[in-house]
Amino acid sequence: MEYQEAKDKFISTWGSLGTLWGINKAMAQIQALLFVSTKPLSMEDVMEDLKISRGNTSMNLRQLMDWGIVTKVLISGERKEFFTTEKDVQELARIIAKERSRREIKPVIKVLDEVSSIKDDGTEKTKELIKQTKALKDLTDDLDTLMNKLVNQKQNWLTKSVLKLMK
Amino acid sequence: MEYQEAKDKFISTWGSLGTLWGINKAMAQIQALLFVSTKPLSMEDVMEDLKISRGNTSMNLRQLMDWGIVTKVLISGERKEFFTTEKDVQELARIIAKERSRREIKPVIKVLDEVSSIKDDGTEKTKELIKQTKALKDLTDDLDTLMNKLVNQKQNWLTKSVLKLMK
DNA sequence: ATAAACTTTCAATAATTATTGAAAGTTTAA
DNA sequence: TTAAACTTTCAATAATTATTGAAAGTTTAT
Known part of the structure; x- marks a missing residue:
């Protein structure tokens, strides 16, 4: 080629x-x-x-x-x-992760939080909506935090150590 | 609401x-x-x-x-x-991560690998292309591996321990 | 001040992607 | 075996998103 x-x-x-x-x-x-x-x-x-x-x-x-x-x-x-x-891939990834978090993920977390906070009227369907959106909110929160922490390290050591940890 | x-x-x-x-x-x-x-x-x-x-x-x-x-x-x-x-968010995330990796990320890694493997003809622009696509390939590889490992744990302990590690 | 060099804006248009609905296909009950 | 109940397919159409190009805007050199 x-x-x-x-x-x-x-x-x-x-x-x-x-x-x-x-x-x-x-x-x-x-x-x-x-x-x-x-x-x-x-x-x-x-x-x-x-x-x-x-x-x-x-x-x-x-x-x-x-x-x-x-x-x-x-x-x-x-x-x-x-x-x-930006020529450095690590820095590029950092910027992208931060922007996507701010533009897309954070607003979704906010909505999930609002929805999962509605009053429990005791019906099964309301309980299910609260339970499921709460679970989704917690997961999204965790992944967002993780992504930002991971990618926020300007040095490479964290990615490497985490990869090693998981091998 | x-x-x-x-x-x-x-x-x-x-x-x-x-x-x-x-x-x-x-x-x-x-x-x-x-x-x-x-x-x-x-x-x-x-x-x-x-x-x-x-x-x-x-x-x-x-x-x-x-x-x-x-x-x-x-x-x-x-x-x-x-x-x-699927009602379990962890399992849902696992499936989605796996599918996106297979459908989108893996094919991109393949192309990046091909492009970064072209013959170095000694010109500056070729060197730059090789260097940059190689860096992108390595990063994409790492993130793909990480994502799959993270999300592949059916239990929650890993996410939790990683989050703790990073606090 | 003016005109050339350059950049931005935005209404019009093109390209892409999603959606419909009705015909064709499939399954099941009697 | 047939007809009703249900699902799939796909060409036509609608909705959305991206792109153009020319006019308006801005900057700089003289």
Whole structure:
């Protein structure tokens, strides 16, 4: 497999995986492109490489910046803006986990908490709703905490030690 | 908040969360409905409660069965089929983690592995592609392993001990 | 101040994904 | 064996989501 083929394969795979970590295709592809690029890219560069429109590029770069995954870099002597992504995978995972927790998991925990706190009127169906949503809330809470703790360690030692523990 | 309101809120929240665990809205809502129901439901019951068509119900129940989350139950004296979902959240998480790993994560790891194994032609961009996809592959591998190990413990002790370890 | 270089916005459109409903298929009771 | 009860399939349609491109907006150099 040649460089270009490998690169394209990486970008399209990472793009279609976007849903798995909660972002859209173009966003994931732009991030992937920046991730394997040796230097910051301009909007023009991204448009050309991925064959997407200027508007699309602009909007998705903005979103990536909102996530904190992509940053603008100023290149002296250049008028246009250039972009890079976080290059360290551990840090990338940390940012993504934190954002997904904040945007999606925390709000769900809140709803589960509200639902599981309704007044027990003594009927079987109410008891079941309370019991099951409570169980789901506790599990989601645990997994959210675990995920954040795991990924919050900037160093690698924790992941390694946990993996070892579980072998 | 009354029973019906709480139930609807749970179902719609869980439904819109579907994407987070990789299934569609109707599928997630059907699962949620069964999850808080005190007894198995027929296709008719599901259709009525969620106000979705027969075809939609049939197709999504089938998918939930493919995932191993929902099972048919035979009720003696009844001609039609009834359905229940796994009621234990730990077991539910185990099944979901296993399926997502198999369907989505494993194939991505395979591609990352292929891409990171291309011949190093000495150019900077090839070196970067190899380095970055390799790092991503290793991380994905670790997280996949961790997730499966964590969630594979049928008992609760592991999650608890890991949470304690990290406090 | 102005115009060129560049970026953002957003209504229109395209692409994708979900849903319907009715016909075809299957099972069971009599 | 047949017809009623029930389930599945799938082409058509609806709903949602992503993408475009051109006009409006902004910044910078002169």
